[in-house]
Structure formats: C-alpha cells, structure tokens
Amino acid sequence: MRALRLHNIANAPVIDNVDVPVLSPREVLVRVRAAGICGSDHHIIAGHNPLPEYPRTLGHEIAGEVTALGPGAEGVQVGDRVAVNFLVSCGTCDYCCTGRTSLCLRREGLGVALDGGLAEYARVPSTNVIRIPDNVPYSHAAIATDAFATPLHAIRRSGVRPGDACLVIGAGGLGLSAVQLLAAMGAGAIVVLDVDRAALSAASRNGATEARTVEELKDLDKSSLPAHHAFDFVGSPETVAIAIENTRRGGRVNVVGLSDKPIALARGDALVREEKVIAGSYSFDNAEIREVLDLMSQGRIHPDAVIGDRIDLNEAIDVLDPAGNRPRSVGRTVVQLDHTTQLNTHIPA
Ligand SMILES: [Zn+2]
Ligand SMILES: [Zn+2]
Incomplete structure (x- = not known):
C-alpha cells in the first residue's frame, strides 16, 4: 500500500510502498478515506518534535471504514464508518482510570510515535475508533478529531458560558474551528487575532465578531476586550503575553x-x-470527538x-515539503x- 512517510527531519516526506499493517490483539x-494535515505535522518535519524512530507514516486526523478486526477487538464491526482518536492511551494509569486519557502517562500518538493515517490503511486500537453519524462525510469526520476536538477540549476546560467574551489567537484550522464552536455555544464577543489578512477574513466568515491584527487591537471597543477566556493556538512567547x-x-x-520556547508570564504581583x-x-x-460529530450531524x-x-496523497508531499x-x-x-x-x-479477518 502507499504510505506518506517521513525518513528524516527537514526533508519532505515521500510515498513508500509498504505492507498493509498486520493487526495485533484488540486492533x-x-x-x-480522509486525513487532515495539521500544523504539528510541519513541526515534526522541522524537527521541533523529534520522533523516536524514522521512517514514520504521518497523519493524525483520520477517518475511514473498518475492514478487519484483530483478535479480541470489541465494540466495532467490519464496515463501520469511524473517526480515529490518534492518542493511544494505556488504560491502566491514574489518568486513564479517572477518565483523563489524554494525560495518560504512557500515551503515544498515531502519526507521531506510531504510524499514522496518511496511508491507504492504518492499524488502530479498537478503543480509539468512534462511529460516524450517517450524514457526516469522511472529510468532516477526519477534522472532527484534532481540528475541532482540540479546541472543544480547551473550551470545556475553560468553562465558557453564554455571553462570555473570548479572544482567539491564530486563525488556522484549530482557530477557525474554535470560532465556530464558540459561536455555536453562544459566546459573546469572539475576537480573533492573526497576522494574515486571508485568515482574518476566514475568521469573520466563521463567526468572529472582530478579526484584527495585533496592531489593530488598540482600536477595539471596551465591550469586546479584555476577554473572559483567551485561546492561544500559536503558543509563542509573544502570543501568550498578548493573551495574558x-x-x-x-x-x-x-x-x-x-x-519549544520558554514563556514569560505577567508580573507576579x-x-x-x-x-x-x-x-x-x-x-x-x-x-x-463524539460531541463534535453530533454537532456536525445536527448542522x-x-x-x-x-x-x-482538498488534495490527494501526492499533493501532500508538496504541502509538507x-x-x-x-x-x-x-x-x-x-x-x-x-x-x-x-x-x-493473510490479513486477519
Ligand atoms: Zn494536530
Ligand atoms: Zn494511561
């Protein structure tokens, strides 16, 4: 099968012909059918996040159909349309046992430390697949995982309530998704900051009440900022300072x-x-992920x-080069x- 694999950092990934993965128990x-490309893929290729092993199949926003079950795989059937949670957790540590699987002490990511979904087939733990509602296409289900579920997690943890003013920094895939989720939840002002005019226009189309560059921030009226919640999808020392x-x-x-840069916080006092x-x-x-899929299904x-x-696997090489x-x-x-x-x-049936 064809798989988009990264052989070494700072170089474009290539399409290799590799064996279809052989399933382990409970996989x-x-x-x-569809896999998103994330900003963190660019970070991995740049070497900001070195992988334990190369070559590695990239791709951590995955949706497709189940074609085979490994021994002991439960709760899923051949033919199911599924989205994949890329984060593989151990199921036994303190965090897994208290429902915070994303903090698992032994977590590993598909498309990061493990082979991912920019390939014809991917092997994943049966506990990492979530069924897709019939009216949600694969391309939407793929971005229901990281692009939408990551901001949803942050919004839930922050405790956003209807009417709250929110600041979103960075209008890429996650930032635009955050704007949509905040608008759907009835947030008040949704102020978006970015350096790119096209990204700011996209933010406005997605529900931002204000879309500005940093220089334009001082012109905002007092009802929009300061915010109850800030979401920084850039995470640089400069943007964190702006958020604070x-x-x-x-x-x-x-x-x-x-x-990977140190962040200086505000004056202590x-x-x-x-x-x-x-x-x-x-x-x-x-x-x-299930909550995002339901929001998609309900329109x-x-x-x-x-x-x-929307591109094919060959074009992904150019995008990631x-x-x-x-x-x-x-x-x-x-x-x-x-x-x-x-x-x-020879694939287990
Ligand atoms: Zn990602
Ligand atoms: Zn765990």
Missing part, C-alpha cells in the same frame, strides 16, 4: 499551540492581584468553512485517499 484495520494582557481579572488563558489562570490544554478524548457547526483545500513553494491554504487541508491496494487473505 482494527481502517481503510483511510487581554484577559480580564479572574479570566483564563488557555495555551493550546505548541512551542499583577498575576496574584488579578487572579488570572494560565493553563495548558492538550488534545481531547473520545467523548469530545450546528460547518466543517466545509474550515477546510481550505519544508523547501516547497506551494502556498499554504487558509484553514485545514484534507487529504482524500484513493485505494489501489486490495487486501490479501
């Missing part, structure tokens, strides 16, 4: 974007007197407005897979 084989500065007393800053909470937020769990969020580009000159599209890029590899009988 299922997914014929991948523009969050009101008692508010919460949620840092979602990954950066100001932080104390204003009781601001500065929190990290990472990933999501199966229930949050309360609009994935097509987040998808900037660090030396490439293909312009980055606004929003999520979704790879739609076609299948030239037929399953052989």
